[in-house]
Amino acid sequence: MIVPVSHLSQRVNQRVQPFLAADVGGTHARVALVRAAGLRDVEVLAYRKFTCAEFGKLSELLRVFIEQDVTIPVHRCVIASAGQVIDDVIVNDNLAWRVSLTGLRDALDLDDVALLNDFEALGYAIDNIEESDTLLLCGPSVRCEGPVVVVGPGTGLGAAVRLSGPQGVHVLATEAGQMDLAPGTAREREVLARLAPTDGYVAYEKVLSGPGLLNLYNALCSLRGQAPRLDSPEAVTAAAEAGSDADAVEAQEMFCALLGSFVGNLTLAYMASGGVYLAGGVLPQIKRALRSSRFVDRFLNKGGMREFLLRVPIRLIEHGRHGVLGAAHWYLDGTQQGGAGPRALGEGTEA
Secondary structure: OOOOOOHHHHHHHHHHHOOOEEEOOOOOOEEEEEEEOOOOOOEEEEEEEEEHHHHHHHHHHHHHHHHOOOOOOOOEEEEEEEOOOOOOOOEOOOOOOOOHHHHHHHHHOOEEEEOOOOOHHHHOOOHHHHHHHEEEEEOOOOOOOOOOOEEEEOOEEEEEEEEEEEOOEEEOOOOOOOOOOOOOHHHHHHHHHHHHHHHHEEEEEOOOOHHHHHHHHHHHHHHOOOOOOOOOOOHHHHHHHOOOHHHHHHHHHHHHHHHHHHHHHHHHOOOOEEEEEOOOOOOHHHHHHHHHOHHHHHHHHHHHHHHHOOOOEEEEOOOOOOOHHHHHHHHHHHHHOOOOOOOOOOOOOOO
């Protein structure tokens, strides 16, 4: 295929010009001004982490970054966000605002707004993660070939699958966190009954997230016939770490065990021989408890597939800038191939 010279010049210009890359979660948004550095690297020119609840709209948050941290005109933006785009609107219960991609583009006078899933972005960042910056929880210490699962609890429960082949890397975004919760012990079945007294649908995200940890704690207090004494995930974590509240300790232990089962299920679903990367905002805060918990036991407890799972490395990473860098890599790869472009732009009005 012959590409017109004008198109080639446009692509080169797109790669050279800095653009915004944002990783937007339910609690925090990480925003950077970035540009391509060579064929595969990304240079961060400015970076800041924001608390989403301090802003009425995503456009307001990005405008503050542009006005205070950026000294050049910016015309393009890529956003990594939990959820999916339906009719121009990002659909996710955990976001602080309703986000329309068209509205965002118009509010900030941007030429291009592109979107990908937040854990999809983490999948594209794997090559930039040094093994020395990770905590190996189980499995071999070397990188393995095959699909890679990226999963983690934060305000919600995200997951993606990274596939590598002759034509490069492709990451599949998933909504695995919305799968039905499957308890593995009698105690977990009791908790499920408290969460769904009418045998209704309960997603894994209902227990494997920051709010989910609090849900577990409240359910356990109810089973003991006691009123909850803690009112936030952070308070539950602190009490569990201090050993000052029996329900908090049990909630954190159950959280880790259920996470092990969930991660094992995803690993088998995608035969993720390349490994598992655990991210999200919750796990770094309970790193010690995770290592001493039944997480690994439950991950391996898959009958005859235990031998396969023993060969799968599981690493804990700090979320940090990885989502921003992964989004930037994805966007640059798209412009190099002809333009990533916005996904599903329509007639939305809010930003």
